[in-house]
Amino acid sequence: LTYASYLSKRDDVVLSGLTAVSVNEAAEVILGGSIVIPAAFIFFGPADITAMAQSGTFNLGFVTMPAVLNRLPLAALLGFLWFFLLFLAGITSSVSLAQPAIAFLEDEFDISRKRAVAIFAAVTFVLCHAPILFLAHGVLDELDFWGGTVFLVVFATIEVVLFAWVFGMENAWAEIHRGADLRLPRAFKYVIKYVTPLFLFVVLGVWLWQDWMPVIRMKGVAPADRGYVLATRAGMAALFVVLAVLVWMAWRRRRPA
Secondary structure (H helix, E strand, O other): OOOHHHOOOOOOHHHHHHHHHHHHHHHHHHHHHHHHHHHHHHHHHHHHHHHHHHOOHHHHHHHHHHHHHOOOOOHHHHHHHHHHHHHHHHHHHHHHHHHHHHHHHHHHHOOOHHHHHHHHHHHHHHHOHHHHHOHHHOHHHHHHHHHHHHHHHHHHHHHHHHHHHHOOHHHHHHHHHOOOOOOOOOHHHHHHHHHHHHHHHHHHHHHHHHOHHHHHOOOOOOHHHHHHHHHHHHHHHHHHHHHHHHHHHHHHHHOOO
16 A cells, blocks of 8 residues: 555556565465464474464464474574564565655655654654563554454455445546556456455454454453553554544645635
8 A cells, every 4th residue: 555655647556466466475375374384283283383373473473483493403593584584574564654654744744754754763662662561461462463453454444445435446447457458357346346345344243243342351361461451452542543633634734725
């Protein structure tokens, strides 16, 4: 979404999207799954691997894989390469995550890029201390659950509804193919408009039916950690309010007098 917003109207969205998705999924799902899952199964067995899968992506990258690599020859070298690749993945991802906030400050509040970067860096530096200092109390897991799991689906649902139903599927279809050398099969028109939103609504509905109340009631969270989890949720809510107010202020600035 970040990089696509800088494309021109005549850039090939179909080819760019196909290339990006194919390479990403081949690396993450095919290569990553072919290495991590069999290795963890061999070293830890079916019982432990189930618990690992349920522990979240953080534990998979920073606990499970180092434990697997530690049992292989040249463990120190492989461990260094693993964490170096994680570092590169984190840095490159943080660029695309930071750019919307920086561009928002530049475009909507006429703040220079240097100052916008400084503001973003200062806010990020302060906020990042909570998951670091209180890692043992489940703060990072809570942030990862809401930001990296639940709201990933929520915002994807909002986006596809806005794209296919508010913007309009005919307008969306024309926008997709403007300047494109490839054409999507017409079946995707109905997939985008009907199948994708329905699938996402089902996923959210099943989660709300099965897991909503246990999560809200912090079932399985240690009593000593509940205060930290509540504080994390309050912090996320406060951050959302601040961002909403900034968007509202930007909207008012753009409205004609």
